[in-house]
Amino acid sequence: MELPRVPLILLAAWALAAAAADVPAARSPGCATTCGDIAVPYPFGLDPQCAINAEFRVNCTTVGGATKLFHGTLEVIRFSVPEGKAWLKTFISRQCYDQATATVFYNNAWMNIGNLPYVLSADENKVIVLGCRSMAYMLSDTYIIGCLSTCDEPLRNGSCSRTVGCCQADLPRGVRYYEGFFNSFYNTTAIWRQTPCNYVTVMEMAAFNFSTTYLTTRVFYDADDSRTPVVMEWGITRETCQQAKINRTAPYACVSDHSDCVDGDAGYRCRCSDGFRGNPYIQDGCKDIDECLDNVTYPCAGICENTLGNFTCSCPRGRDMVNGVCVKNRRSTWMAPVVGASVGLVALVIGITCAYLVRERRKLHRVKQRYFRQHGGLLLFEEMKSQQGVAFKIFSEEELQQATNMFEAQQVLGHGGHGTVYRGVLKSGVVVAVKRCTTIDEQQKKEFGREMLILSQINHKNIVKLLGCCLEVEVPMLVYEFIPNGTLFDLIRGDHTRHISLNTRLRIAYESAEALAYLHSCASPPILHGDVKSTNILLDGDYTARVSDFGASILAPNDKSQFVTVVQGTCGYLDPEYMQTYELTDKSDVYSFGVVLLELLTRKKAFNLEGPEQDKSLSMVFICAMKENKLEDILDDQIKNDENMEYLEEIAELARQCLEMSGVNRPSIKEVADKLDRLRKVMQHPWAHEDPEELDRLLGEPSVVNSAGTTGNFSMTNKAAMGLESGR
Incomplete structure (x- = not known):
């Protein structure tokens, strides 16, 4: 039976539409491809129809008589499609002494690329700090990285060393935001005539060459409108290659034949396969390289023949290839000597190659031994x-x-x-x-x-x-x-429809505090964790807390002081006293643990970059809520009820003590663990719900001494817990 013609036409149209949906729209004809001297390659474009999507639209504008290219508010120097990189300009933060007012003034620069398809390249950029008395750091969306620069040795050009006015720190991967800050303790009032300013910026290392004039003048800031070059890595979306290939809501960008997908810190991007060059984001954009036209990169002393993605090199008839050179083929009395010499040559090459491989293996072994000895x-x-x-x-x-x-x-x-x-x-x-x-x-x-x-x-x-x-x-x-159930951060920030009881949260908090107390008090020598946060508390098969990641840990110093020249930690958790004194103590871990308690109470992030300025730091939001008696406003609805409110107030008060600005006023982590244990036990005991006033009367009014040496009465819940513990 013959099918009607109209449905066939409709089916064909649907098929074409479905096929088109899987291919991103190519650049429209007539799109500009340059801005002044800067090439604008696809997937970037100067108009909406010229870019692969809205995130890749750039603007060409005239500033001060010069044509410049901008992506958002950032000036673009150039793009590279094969490398998946872009070179942009970022601003410098500075701290200078003003002779007229006899004060120190600041210009704190920042960069936010959250809505653009970039991340800062961790391999090609560094945090650069300049100054003779400069403690500066970079606040990113996740980490705080900084270092101390002094002038304890004579200054010299070309050497970036922290004792000669320059220091540098590595960037973490995946940074999309940063802001430069200085510690006010390291001002320039005493040395402003010799070194008027301190500076901090994120900068491409290949473009930085230290000069003593950066310290003695203001040329570092004044040159190029107080901006420095920075390398960005870009991705089409923030998906992996595997995710992008199966995602039907956004077209897959690697549309050219002979193109490959590459995973990166910014997401996935495309590149032409080996033997091809061009633009993988355009249909037929990856063209075969004719290696025969480039005898320098692809040397051939004979007849070069280009093939798809490669080439062959052969000799004319009557000649043979010997050591990359075509020589006359003499099939006469000379054949035997030539063959013998060739065999000997091959044997010699094989021998040399084997000797080279043995030498390289021994060299690698020596390098490994050197590293082994260096690391103790x-x-x-x-x-x-x-x-x-x-x-x-x-x-x-x-x-x-x-x-x-x-x-x-x-x-x-x-x-x-x-x-x-x-x-x-x-x-x-x-x-x-x-x-x-x-x-x-x-x-x-x-x-x-x-x-x-x-x-x-x-x-x-x-x-x-x-x-x-x-x-x-x-x-x-x-x-x-290996701990299988992920992190505490995943649990509390994951599916908010999943109920997490107060008992479970309190147990996890107690187990984590017990682990830190063990490190501080029972390990020999004591260990300071240095990076306590919810992502470093793992959960095993039965959701028991397991403290992990001692990457920032130090052994507790014998002289009770630990001055550091590189400050690093996680935004929202970092002890403010540590940022002022550079002395990492056990009370620094207590402060960070206090923030973890807030996460358990609120199921909010410790640092929310996208929120209003006053709401970015969870600890600041909590302190304000406590002062204004509005604790209930920030508590998680799942645990906020009349039955739990007394315990929640106890936990909140404990968190407030942990977040004291001065470390001496904070409790020890052992005191925190004991308090959590008492609260946990009293919640589970039926007396706490049946007749707490009678229990309070029987147990009396015990008091405790905190780490500052002052005494204070515990509330009813605390006293009941202490009584239950002593009487079990």
Whole structure:
């Protein structure tokens, strides 16, 4: 039976529409491709119809008689489609002494690329701090990174060293926002004649060459309108290649034949396959490279023939290729000597190659041995021999490469300021978490082996076990036991329809505090965690809390002081006293834990970049709510009820004490753990609900001494908890 013609036409139209939906719209004819001297390649465009989507639209405008290209508010220097990078200009933060007013003034610059398809390149940029008395730092959307610059040695051009007026710090991956700040303690009032200003900026390292004039004059700030070049990595969307290929709500961008998809920190991007060049975002945009036209890059002494994605090099008839050169083929009495010489030459080349490979292998082995010694591997071995029964293993780089499938992107469990964590499976079948650290300073190298042995001896049910490390690489790798249920941050910030009871939250808080108390009081020597936050509290199979990630940890100093030249931590959790004194103490961990308590009470982020200025910091919002007696306004609705309110007020008061600006006024983490334990027990005890006044009368009015040396009465709930604990 013949089908009607109209439905066939409709089916064809639908098929064409469906096919078109999977292909992004190409640049319309007539679109401008340059702005002044700057090329604007697709997927970028100067008009809406000329860009792949709204995020890639750029603007060409005239400023002061010069034609300039802007993406949002940022000036663009150039784009690179093959590299997936863009070079932009960012502003400099400065701190200067004003002779007229005898005061120090600030220009704090910032960059926000949250709505643009970029992230700052962690490989090509650095945080640069200049000044003879400058403690400056970069506040990003996740981390605080900074360093101390002094002029303790004679200044010299070209050398960026913290003792000669210049220091630098590494960027974490994935940064889309930053703001530069100075510590007011390091002002320039005493040295303004010699060095009038201090500076901090994020800058492309290849474009930076330190000059002493940056300190003695204001040329660093005044040049190029107080801006510096910065390298951005861009992605089409923030999806991975695998996600983009199956996503039907947005077209897949790698439309050209002979193009590949590449995962990056900014999302996925496209590139032409090997042997092709061009624009992978355009149909047929990747063209075959004719290698025969470029004899320098693709040398051929014979007949070059281009093939798709490659080329061949051969000799004319009667000639043979010998050592890359076509020589006459003499099939006569000379054949035997020539063949013999060729065989000898091949044998010689093979011998030289083998010798080279053996030499390189030995060289690699020596490099690995050097790294091993630098990181204290020999000391670690000796300590392990002397301490029998230490369950700690020193892994080879090859073992961890096999365990993580060469550290492929699919194995990544998470990124942090100190490195990337991968899921791995050892040959024994044990699942582990492998952490590749990003950087390590010289002092840490000397102490690394000893500190690893100390951390390996930590044995607490609420602390993630360190199983071993790899020392034969430039930056050591750590191997931890694998914890399956994600982080506390995932639990409280995930599906808000999922009910999390107050009992569960209180238990997790208590277990976490117990773990920190063990580190502070029971470890020998004591250990300061340094980066307490909800993403560093993991949850195992039965949702027991496990404190992890000692990337920022230090051994507690014997002289009770720890001055640091590089400050780093996580926004929203960082102890304000630490930012002023650069002294990391046990009370710094207490402050950060107080923020974790707030997260459990509110299910809000510790630092919300997108909120109003007064609402960015959860701790500040909480302090204001407590002062105005509006605690209920910020509590999570799931736990806010009449039955829980008394306990919630107790926990909130404990959090407030942890968030005291002065560390001496904060309780110890052991006192915090004990208070949480008492609250947990009294919540579970029926007396607390049946007749709390009678229980209060029977138990009396016990008081406690806080860490500042003052005394204070506990509320009814506290007294009941203390009585229950002593009488069990």
